[in-house]
Amino acid sequence: MTKILVVDDEPQLLRALRINLVARHYEVAVAGDGASALRQAAEWHPDLVVLDLGLPDIDGVDVIHGLRGWTQTPIVVLSGRSGSQDKIDALDAGADDFVTKPFSIEEFLARIRAVSRRFTVQKTEPARVQLGDHSVDLIGKTISGGVRLTPTEWHMLEILVRNPGNLITQRHLLTEVWGSEYVKETHYLRQYMTQLRKKLERDPAHPVHLITEPGMGYRFVP
Amino acid sequence: MTKILVVDDEPQLLRALRINLVARHYEVAVAGDGASALRQAAEWHPDLVVLDLGLPDIDGVDVIHGLRGWTQTPIVVLSGRSGSQDKIDALDAGADDFVTKPFSIEEFLARIRAVSRRFTVQKTEPARVQLGDHSVDLIGKTISGGVRLTPTEWHMLEILVRNPGNLITQRHLLTEVWGSEYVKETHYLRQYMTQLRKKLERDPAHPVHLITEPGMGYRFVP
DNA sequence: TCGTTCTTGACGGATTCCATACGGCCGCGT
DNA sequence: ACGCGGCCGTATGGAATCCGTCAAGAACGA
Numbered sequence: 001m002t003k004i005l006v007v008d009d010e011p012q013l014l015r016a017l018r019i020n021l022v023a024r025h026y027e028v029a030v031a032g033d034g035a036s037a038l039r040q041a042a043e044w045h046p047d048l049v050v051l052d053l054g055l056p057d058i059d060g061v062d063v064i065h066g067l068r069g070w071t072q073t074p075i076v077v078l079s080g081r082s083g084s085q086d087k088i089d090a091l092d093a094g095a096d097d098f099v100t101k102p103f104s105i106e107e108f109l110a111r112i113r114a115v116s117r118r119f120t121v122q123k124t125e126p127a128r129v130q131l132g133d134h135s136v137d138l139i140g141k142t143i144s145g146g147v148r149l150t151p152t153e154w155h156m157l158e159i160l161v162r163n164p165g166n167l168i169t170q171r172h173l174l175t176e177v178w179g180s181e182y183v184k185e186t187h188y189l190r191q192y193m194t195q196l197r198k199k200l201e202r203d204p205a206h207p208v209h210l211i212t213e214p215g216m217g218y219r220f221v222p
Numbered sequence: 223m224t225k226i227l228v229v230d231d232e233p234q235l236l237r238a239l240r241i242n243l244v245a246r247h248y249e250v251a252v253a254g255d256g257a258s259a260l261r262q263a264a265e266w267h268p269d270l271v272v273l274d275l276g277l278p279d280i281d282g283v284d285v286i287h288g289l290r291g292w293t294q295t296p297i298v299v300l301s302g303r304s305g306s307q308d309k310i311d312a313l314d315a316g317a318d319d320f321v322t323k324p325f326s327i328e329e330f331l332a333r334i335r336a337v338s339r340r341f342t343v344q345k346t347e348p349a350r351v352q353l354g355d356h357s358v359d360l361i362g363k364t365i366s367g368g369v370r371l372t373p374t375e376w377h378m379l380e381i382l383v384r385n386p387g388n389l390i391t392q393r394h395l396l397t398e399v400w401g402s403e404y405v406k407e408t409h410y411l412r413q414y415m416t417q418l419r420k421k422l423e424r425d426p427a428h429p430v431h432l433i434t435e436p437g438m439g440y441r442f443v444p
Numbered sequence: 445t446c447g448t449t450c451t452t453g454a455c456g457g458a459t460t461c462c463a464t465a466c467g468g469c470c471g472c473g474t
Numbered sequence: 475a476c477g478c479g480g481c482c483g484t485a486t487g488g489a490a491t492c493c494g495t496c497a498a499g500a501a502c503g504a
Contacts, residue, residue: 084328091335106307110310114318118296150449163362166359187452187453191450191451191494193493193494197494204494205495212492216373408482412482412483420484
């Protein structure tokens with residue numbers, strides 16, 4: 001069942017949305033401000049977030065950024081402000097759709113369906129991956145056996161582990177983790193790959209899961 | 223570069239959209255009716271389709287169904303009709319977003335970005351090619367049976383495999399892989415073709431899939 | 445200030461690429 | 475039949491590049 005987190009500071013609208021979504025057999029949680037929205041999202045892992053921009057505590061765009069820092073969960077934004085700059089900011093921050101109040105509830109539900117349909121087509125990535133002796137939890141950002149990774153190490157490992165068996169080019173890793181202007185600085189990759197293998201491989205000198213493809217990039221082999 | 227197919231029957235709007243998209247470095251093709259839209263989509267394989275619902279020949283929703291029959295390419299719908307039932311029909315038919323005319327061009331572009339960002343995140347589907355006993359994955363850069371290729375070997379194999387059955391001239395291979403100034407160095411081709419056959423053909427001395435056409439070039443036969 | 449993380453440099457060793465050489469096959473003219 | 479040249483396949487050694495690792499300084503936050 002699809003889990004939806006609805007974030008809005010108007011109790012009346014919140015209630016109306018909840019009733020309509022529950023009637024369509026969605027599982028619903030609600031939040032009244034940005035802080036509790038981020039907290040609930042981290043704990044509950046909703047499949048979709050409906051977010052009102054006009055929250056009392058945090059700016060809506062910052063909430064989007066906060067979510068996008070660790071999850072790709074689709075975000076549908078609601079807003080009373082219909083100016084195009086608001087829409088552009090929200091969409092570019094990482095929102096998937098933008099609905100202006102007042103809106104038809106049926107249209108809103110159709111957009112929910114469209115966005116979550118698009119997402120479930122892609123949703124194949126598991127939250128937990130086995131890497132040799134260690135079990136890696138992508139959501140909780142933890143690894144069995146008391147292994148701790150630095151932020152950069154996590155970033156690299158996530159990219160590799162999310163594409164099991166596939167080659168990840170040096171260019172892709174560098175632009176994702178450091179930015180496109182670091183495309184030439186391959187020594188970062190060597191440095192951090194050594195670190196990752198030291199922490200995760202049984203024999204770091206002869207890696208089994210974090211494989212290098214000379215001249216091209218690296219590959220995670222389950 | 224992202225390829226966008228724009229479908230609209232108003233030449234003026236078509237022109238405005240094309241100019242704006244080209245200015246943002248998209249590659250753009252246009253169609254004026256549903257039939258040519260479906261034809262161009264099948265031939266050109268755009269990364270995104272912008273579709274006006276009010277076409278002269280085919281109903282817009284049927285165009286969406288036609289596209290969804292064989293591709294998951296994102297579709298952004300434009301429409302003059304702002305009724306919610308139109309939006310619901312289009313979205314449920316498989317559209318990814320719905321923009322009502324008149325619209326702000328910047329908002330339109332932001333929605334294009336949002337939709338195609340969501341799509342490229344998911345676009346990991348393997349493109350597999352069968353080559354005798356081996357299955358070649360062009361995206362993950364993997365080959366069944368533990369076969370590993372060097373960067374140059376991959377480069378050559380990709381060019382051959384992407385044009386199955388077609389002759390690839392020596393000139394074309396050399397300019398693509400080594401650069402146009404290496405057009406005379408045909409011994410590179412012999413060198414690497416030997417390597418590829420050694421790794422991929424069952425009997426490298428009598429190749430079945432990587433065929434040489436004397437005096438012309440090479441050919442991949444599935 | 446301390447501890448952690450990120451950057452940067454340097455060097456031996458592994459991998460890949462380049463360059464050359466040699467042998468086989470085929471068509472052609474003598 | 476024979477030699478010859480053009481074209482292709484294969485082998486091999488050295489050059490160039492790329493990679494793993496250690497170590498130390500810089501930047502950052504508690």
